[in-house]
Amino acid sequence: HTRNLRCMHDAPQDVLIDAYPEDEYFDDLLKVTGGLTDENLARIAIRASSNCRDWMRKHGVRFQPPLSGALHVARTNAFFMGGGKALVNAYYRSAEALGVRVRYDALVDRIELDGDRFLAAHTGGERIEARACVLAAGGFESNREWLRDAWGEVNGEWVADNFLIRGTRFNNGVVLKHMIDAGADAIGDPSQSHCVAIDARAPLYDGGICTRVDCVSLGVMLNRDAQRFYDEGEDFWPKRYAIWGRLVAFQPGQIAYSIIDSKAIGRFMPPVFPGIRANSLDELARATGLDEATFVDTIHTYNAACRVGTFNHAILDDCHTEGLAPPKTHWAQPIGKPPFYAYALRPGITFTYLGLKVNERSAVHFGGRPSPNLFVAGEMMAGNILGKGYTAGIGMAIGTAFGRIAGTEAARAAQRVIEKEQHHAVA
Structure with missing residues (x-):
């Protein structure tokens, strides 16, 4: 259901007018979060938003001028044609063209770990091993019991009982809860959300x-x-x-x-x-x-x-x-x-902010230490930057920046394992 990306730029760029420099972008974020943001990670996302659109275009995403009625964001936000569905479909087509295998109807119910190292994902009765993993399983905005616990009771009313869920019914926070229970470092207030x-x-x-x-x-x-x-x-x-x-x-x-x-x-x-x-x-x-x-x-x-x-x-x-x-x-x-x-x-509710703590490599942390081969992107880590509040297009900026970072770091981690295996084979 998303439709735009908040973009830093120092001069007019195709669908963006005027300029939206880094410090102004960060100041806008600082205001809406009330200072509840990791400045280092926020600036990484902001800078990445200045050049990610060329990468997005290479993978089939097309941009358009802002829609009528959305002129307040003509300077700050780039709109993509067809909204979120077209965006996701373009990415799936590109991934499949690169040889990525997509498994549908595959609910991950458990992540197998050895300390802070990822070993395998479990879906149903199947165990899927990998040299590295990126978690991108969303928050818990569809989990009405978790929302109820997070928001509590005010003046005799359970606040969350009257909430509507703007997106999918399937974001129940299964993987997020499993990781927190497994000892991953969490960040964010469970009652904070977009x-x-x-x-x-x-x-x-x-x-x-x-x-x-x-x-x-x-x-x-x-x-x-x-x-x-x-x-x-x-x-x-x-x-x-x-x-x-x-x-x-x-x-x-x-x-x-x-x-x-x-x-x-x-x-x-x-x-x-x-x-x-x-x-x-x-x-x-x-x-x-x-x-x-x-x-x-x-x-x-x-x-x-x-x-x-x-x-x-x-x-x-x-x-x-x-x-x-x-x-x-x-x-x-x-x-x-x-x-x-x-x-x-x-x-x-659009998405929740309780997530997993990361560093600039988007690595999942255990006891303050980054995992060597487990990374996280999207809603599951957005709370590092969004402690509270929101401004249009920032979720897409965070997801795009740290999705690319997590993917790159996972590939590097997997390559290190391959090189180690090859070294042992030669020895």
Whole structure:
């Protein structure tokens, strides 16, 4: 379901405009993570993002200009044609052309180790030996019991019970849990994740990016009590969209409502489901099931606090509120032009951040020491860089950088074993 890659570049490059230098990229990451990042590993991923697209093209990935409604990221993010499915299919075709054998329906349930050394993977009753291994088995976002334990109970509600899973139902964290139980060094908070506020009508699994609702910064967000609870205009949407899932998770019933008027239409990517539409605010309140008097009062209070300057959704404009808590820092316009729209939103988990600790070689660690032949990539190690928070395209940047690093290091480790075997054979 992914669609873009956050890329460092010092000058315009094909589908990317202007420049996005390393330090600005790292500062953006630092802000969203609140400093919970390994700077060395983060900068490795950032630098790798500047030249990985040529490698991706060699393996069949094609890039395109940013989609309409995604102009905030035209400078920072490269979009690939066909999204994640086309990306993965291109990689599979390239791998098979290189002679890589792909095993489908092969659930790995155990990794066989000798201390810190990989020996074999077990799938069902089969044991598959190898000289080196890369673990890329994802997190545990589909494991509802693990999510329940990680997020706990708040005000008598099990927070994770109302979560939707944006991707596959098969990321249950089997290999991740096995490795942690086997003594691999872990990193990250199990309750931290890439968690987005998505349409409450989305399916439990696999709704993907089309269920995301991107109009939050153009209106107000209300909880079940018809009260605002956070600044909707704090920063550009690509830097803030991923905080809303967690914010909604701690609201009553794990639900919230994005409220806009007709001025917002055409300014955001249309989601797959249409919003609830009404010709008046009290009618919209009734349609959403929120308390009518509180709903109307909240909107009128917000409208009265708006100080409208020159509205420009492409910049951090001067349209803000005064005397309102929480404030709306940018893009604050009165909600008064009918028809009015509401989108009910719930937390949508994309991927979890609990993972395995690595070094610059992406090696799995045991007791602070790197394994000589076991490496890890993707969600299983992203928590080294993403302690919390998210910014658009950073997951793909981490996965691409450390996937290539892990693959390269695994090949080198295997080659060392081959050379050792050949030396012993000659001796």
